[in-house]
Amino acid sequence: MIDATELRRRTRELLAAHPVPASGGDTPRAATGRTDFLKARFDAGLAWVHYPVGLGGLDAPRSLQAVVDAELEAAGAPDNDPRRIGIGLGMAAPTILAYGTEEQKQRFLRPLWVGEEVWCQLFSEPGAGSDLAALSTRAVRDGDDWVVNGQKVWTSSAHVARWAILIARTDPDVPKHRGITYFLCDMTDPGVEVRPLRQITGEAEFNEVFLTDVRIPDAHRLGEVGDGWRVARTTLMNERVSIGGARIPREGGMIGSVSRTWRDRPELRTHHLHQRLLDLWVDAEVARLTGERLRQQLVAGQPGPEGSGMKLAFARLNQEISGLEVELLGDEGLLYDDWTMRRPEHVDFTGRDAGYRYLRSKGNSIEGGTSEVLLNIVAERVLGLPSEPRNDKDVAWKDLAR
Numbered sequence: 001m002i003d004a005t006e007l008r009r010r011t012r013e014l015l016a017a018h019p020v021p022a023s024g025g026d027t028p029r030a031a032t033g034r035t036d037f038l039k040a041r042f043d044a045g046l047a048w049v050h051y052p053v054g055l056g057g058l059d060a061p062r063s064l065q066a067v068v069d070a071e072l073e074a075a076g077a078p079d080n081d082p083r084r085i086g087i088g089l090g091m092a093a094p095t096i097l098a099y100g101t102e103e104q105k106q107r108f109l110r111p112l113w114v115g116e117e118v119w120c121q122l123f124s125e126p127g128a129g130s131d132l133a134a135l136s137t138r139a140v141r142d143g144d145d146w147v148v149n150g151q152k153v154w155t156s157s158a159h160v161a162r163w164a165i166l167i168a169r170t171d172p173d174v175p176k177h178r179g180i181t182y183f184l185c186d187m188t189d190p191g192v193e194v195r196p197l198r199q200i201t202g203e204a205e206f207n208e209v210f211l212t213d214v215r216i217p218d219a220h221r222l223g224e225v226g227d228g229w230r231v232a233r234t235t236l237m238n239e240r241v242s243i244g245g246a247r248i249p250r251e252g253g254m255i256g257s258v259s260r261t262w263r264d265r266p267e268l269r270t271h272h273l274h275q276r277l278l279d280l281w282v283d284a285e286v287a288r289l290t291g292e293r294l295r296q297q298l299v300a301g302q303p304g305p306e307g308s309g310m311k312l313a314f315a316r317l318n319q320e321i322s323g324l325e326v327e328l329l330g331d332e333g334l335l336y337d338d339w340t341m342r343r344p345e346h347v348d349f350t351g352r353d354a355g356y357r358y359l360r361s362k363g364n365s366i367e368g369g370t371s372e373v374l375l376n377i378v379a380e381r382v383l384g385l386p387s388e389p390r391n392d393k394d395v396a397w398k399d400l401a402r
Helices: 004-017 028-043 062-074 086-099 102-114 228-244 253-264 271-298 306-334 354-365 371-382
Strands: 119-122 138-142 145-152 163-169 180-186 192-197 206-217
Touching: 004 028, 004 062, 028 102, 086 102, 086 119, 086 163, 086 180, 086 228, 145 163, 145 180, 163 228, 180 206, 180 228, 253 271, 253 306, 253 354, 271 306, 306 354, 306 371
Parallel strands: 119 163
Antiparallel strands: 138 145, 138 163, 145 206, 163 180, 192 206
């Protein structure tokens, strides 16, 4: 049985055998030292301790990951830059672990966790956003391959990704939820075209992806043919937990930014703004503590619909807090630092100005599941309310009006 004492011992053995690489900025030598250390950590089972032995873990309780992280942070060890590889860590990895073959787990999990291979998510389409199961991207079997044609949209990190989790329709003659299959797509393959989508912030962190006769080997299918919706639901539940339930310190994230402005700029304060700040500070703290409880529940099993509630709160709070910050700053809040077209590798809510936070947070109620869809999930699966009437559940996808 692995306990905290044993994990501390193993972590110190790792540090003794693989000293923390010296910080060298972005030089190739520094990057190599960092990657070598992360590979050694994975092989020692200290990447995600609740994963199986041989796949970066030790079959230990998930709650003990904090023990390893604290030891390594105290030693100044490098992390795997989780913001850059968040889709791989939060969505692709748990889905591969749950449904992948042994060969797929061995091939993909190590370079994913180390950060050698970035992942993106090819789910949403121009005609299948909130109603994701209505997707029309087709995958047709051709020998040992599947030939994929279609268009995906709102794809974060597609411009830097090597791999993608992809769902496509493989049987149009059955109802929409039953004719979907889940694949792992190589973004460097012929026929994959990535185009930037410039956002209201001026950046293009999102993309649209066109798939033209892309050949995916059947060995890169995840789960059974036609069972892609069940596999995708595992991804979606983990996505909402990773977005809404990320671990942050007290007064961290967006509430920290506006709180600092309040303390540093007393001339901006009014009684009305003070009351709004207090209300939002309490809401943010409640959300943070609820996230801690949700992560403790995850120790016992897979994420449930509660993650949808956390993601709802995340979107609402970010939008209300950023609106308060802009209002607090007055004329300064109307300024914007830089409209330059960039293609960033991740979102940086705290590293930019208030104007950026205000504009970028508008997307929080869309990405990772719209707030309207998540309200339905909470109503039906958490509160037990009756489902909305759906007249398309037993109709073949090809016969649906589009």
